[in-house]
Amino acid sequence: MTRLDKLDLTQLRALDSLIATGSVTRTAEALGVTQPAVSNMLARLRDAFDDPLFIRQSRGLVCTPRARALQKPLRSVLDGLGALYAPPDFDPAKATLTLSLAATDYAAATMVTPFMKRLQDTAPGIRLALHGLDTASLRNRLEDGSLDMALVTPEESPASLHSQWLFRETWLCVTRPGHPVLTETDSLDAFCAASHVVVSPDGGGFEAQTDRQLHLLGRKRHVAVSVPGFLMVPELLKTTDLLAVLPARLVADRSDLAVFAPPLDLPGFDKYLVWADRADLDPTQTALRAMLIDTVSGAQA
Structure with missing residues (x-):
């Protein structure tokens, strides 16, 4: 294990803030930790990089040449790590994917048809794969990704799935x-x-x-x-x-x-849109579900 392997993300964020602010106090406030904690992190950073990194002067901490050289690559690393947590933007006009949806012939005619029209108008790169509704395999197929969502009645939906009520049919x-x-x-x-x-x-x-x-x-x-x-x-x-x-x-x-x-x-009977945990927080799936729900609401009106 090298000395750099001992560093964690918080210490790298502390180094980035110290370079930018030259202040232990402001760095502690930005990270939500105490000033002694920042001082301890700075000690570990100095050991890892085998450099003092900062020299204390009357106007605060001044970067050594080594710290100044670390600024750009460090910012690149932190920006890259931040991208892991930031959901990608969903642009319907540019999206290219296949959406798999299970429905009965009734649901296909009354809900999927207007939804497909909307996709063609706003998201022409999205293909829709329509599947018959097999309630026995529904949960497994939603969980393994062979289906993205399904249009069902409550009797057809396993309790473990996420659901959104759409309307009551007469x-x-x-x-x-x-x-x-x-x-x-x-x-x-x-x-x-x-x-x-x-x-x-x-x-x-x-x-x-x-x-x-x-x-x-x-x-x-x-x-x-x-x-x-x-x-x-x-x-x-x-x-x-x-x-x-x-x-x-x-x-x-x-x-x-x-x-x-x-x-x-x-x-009457209720219709629901259902999906699995796998797709619950996916920004693309979230946007497509919202589009389907809005389409169904508009058709009802």
């Missing part, structure tokens, strides 16, 4: 215009008499939240079709006499479909 009934059964859109009898399509993400399911709410009322509907995702449902409705209950954000602005409030109370 439900709407949807059919093709001129549907023959639903002449009275507020009729529960007409609703139950219609043939329905439900979304079963796992495939093959013929019950959803609507059915559970109907059971509480002692009612039942006829589910004729089960599909694995939301996006194919509007096209299916346009060419059949099926009825569906779909998230409001997905269909509220569809002029090619008949959209109306369900004739029974249906609890």
Whole structure:
């Protein structure tokens, strides 16, 4: 071990301040230590550099030629170490990276699509890799970096993840215009008499939240079709006499479909953005999360 190996960052900062100020008192104040502590550090610095470094005169400490020669390389070292702690600036226009995001087809259509448009407008060098939402592997993939963030409901999110609430979604009934059964859109009898399509993400399911709410009322509907995702449902409705209950954000602005409030109370659901510790303090990830959250809020408004 050399004598320089015995020096620590505080001692180097003390040397930098002593060169700049020529004052033990001002150096102690800058470092938040006592004057004897600075004097002890100066003794170790003199030993390490085998030079007195400073000569005491009436106007304070005056640098020796050795101390003066150390000034520039010392400042370069301290500036370099400071850069390790300073987060890099995130400039969307210059950023070049791939953002990996997991979402259902509903979340992709209602949230990722406007977000992608914003990225193209403000951050054209950022590529978006959209992944399907696999809740079984979600936490591991966020933690190992194969995913950066995910759009989920509370039931889909492991408790160990960081999260930000986005909005609460509601439900709407949807059919093709001129549907023959639903002449009275507020009729529960007409609703139950219609043939329905439900979304079963796992495939093959013929019950959803609507059915559970109907059971509480002692009612039942006829589910004729089960599909694995939301996006194919509007096209299916346009060419059949099926009825569906779909998230409001997905269909509220569809002029090619008949959209109306369900004739029974249906609890909504919350959507969250989630991410792992790995990405929590990363300035680029923080900026992209803020951009996504702001985009979703704007789309909601």
